[in-house]
Amino acid sequence: MAERISDAEHEIMEVLWTQSPLTATEVADRVMDSKGWSLQTVKTLLSRLAAKAVVGTKRDGRRFLYTPLVERDDYLVGVSRKFVDRLFGGKVTPLVAHLAEADELSDEDIREIEELLRELKA
Amino acid sequence: MAERISDAEHEIMEVLWTQSPLTATEVADRVMDSKGWSLQTVKTLLSRLAAKAVVGTKRDGRRFLYTPLVERDDYLVGVSRKFVDRLFGGKVTPLVAHLAEADELSDEDIREIEELLRELKA
DNA sequence: ATCCATTGTTTACATAAGTAGTCGTTTAAT
DNA sequence: ATTAAACGACTACTTATGTAAACAATGGAT
Numbered sequence: 689m690a691e692r693i694s695d696a697e698h699e700i701m702e703v704l705w706t707q708s709p710l711t712a713t714e715v716a717d718r719v720m721d722s723k724g725w726s727l728q729t730v731k732t733l734l735s736r737l738a739a740k741a742v743v744g745t746k747r748d749g750r751r752f753l754y755t756p757l758v759e760r761d762d763y764l765v766g767v768s769r770k771f772v773d774r775l776f777g778g779k780v781t782p783l784v785a786h787l788a789e790a791d792e793l794s795d796e797d798i799r800e801i802e803e804l805l806r807e808l809k810a
Numbered sequence: 811m812a813e814r815i816s817d818a819e820h821e822i823m824e825v826l827w828t829q830s831p832l833t834a835t836e837v838a839d840r841v842m843d844s845k846g847w848s849l850q851t852v853k854t855l856l857s858r859l860a861a862k863a864v865v866g867t868k869r870d871g872r873r874f875l876y877t878p879l880v881e882r883d884d885y886l887v888g889v890s891r892k893f894v895d896r897l898f899g900g901k902v903t904p905l906v907a908h909l910a911e912a913d914e915l916s917d918e919d920i921r922e923i924e925e926l927l928r929e930l931k932a
Numbered sequence: 933a934t935c936c937a938t939t940g941t942t943t944a945c946a947t948a949a950g951t952a953g954t955c956g957t958t959t960a961a962t
Numbered sequence: 963a964t965t966a967a968a969c970g971a972c973t974a975c976t977t978a979t980g981t982a983a984a985c986a987a988t989g990g991a992t
Contacts, residue, residue, distance in 0.1 A: 692978090694978075694979055694980085695979085695980090696979070696980060696981085697979090725980090725981075725982090726981075726982060726983095727982095728981080728982050728983070728984095729980075729981050729982060731982095732980085732981075732982075733980090733981095736979090749988095749989085750987085750988055750989065
């Protein structure tokens with residue numbers, strides 16, 4: 689039931705969404721430089737994710753192989769939905785409007801979104 | 811510098827953004843039904859917000875009057891910015907695209923956003 | 933057969949967050 | 963003057979989160 693994924697856990701998920709299954713050490717290698725976490729920390733995060741059934745574990749000899757059990761797209765939609773609900777009363781327009789007013793939207797962004805909407809109506 | 815506002819604290823802010831200044835009791839009255847928090851809880855949240863300098867306090871006899879020190883729009887933009895950065899690499903288009911693909915965007919939403927973008931270019 | 937490296941498990945510890953109780957003081961009502 | 967209500971301050975307790983050390987088991991190297 690949509691277990692919450694923390695920021696740190698999310699980083700781990702991004703790695704697994706990029707490639708999986710991976711061992712804890714492999715995941716750690718891929719976050720080590722960017723996040724600077726120790727192997728232990730990565731293991732803890734993987735355990736917590738496994739406990740939440742957000743990643744699955746397959747035994748491979750003495751170690752585990754971790755695989756995401758949640759689709760990245762599904763996760764993103766869920767989180768976005770909640771975000772928009774909580775801050776913008778569920779409407780996406782005000783979100784876009786706020787970002788636009790704050791000059792956080794480039795002309796390029798605007799073009800992209802228009803193009804997207806055009807496709808959506810097709 | 812951009813102190814983080816928790817979910818519960820955000821509820822309090824919404825009340826103060828709607829009307830301010832307000833006393834703790836007045837804030838509590840306005841959240842009581844929707845959130846079911848006790849007066850004590852509201853006071854704690856107000857204190858934490860004051861400690862973060864997100865709301866200001868003015869003494870009014872024996873009690874305090876609380877006022878937001880952060881503009882709602884500024885707050886929303888900041889949070890949205892961070893959200894889009896973290897989950898969509900800073901691009902708004904993928905966010906809109908994901909919501910659209912998941913049928914979370916109504917035709918009405920699409921029309922609204924298009925209208926908004928049209929205005930932006932004007 | 934021995935020992936070290938690898939791996940999961942357990943435990944730890946600080947800060948944030950949610951939710952509230954208690955205490956001491958002040959003030960309005962009686 | 964007395965008392966109960968109203969307030970802020972302080973304290974409390976649980977779960978989440980970030981970050982990791984300690985430990986135990988196991989398997990590969992020698």
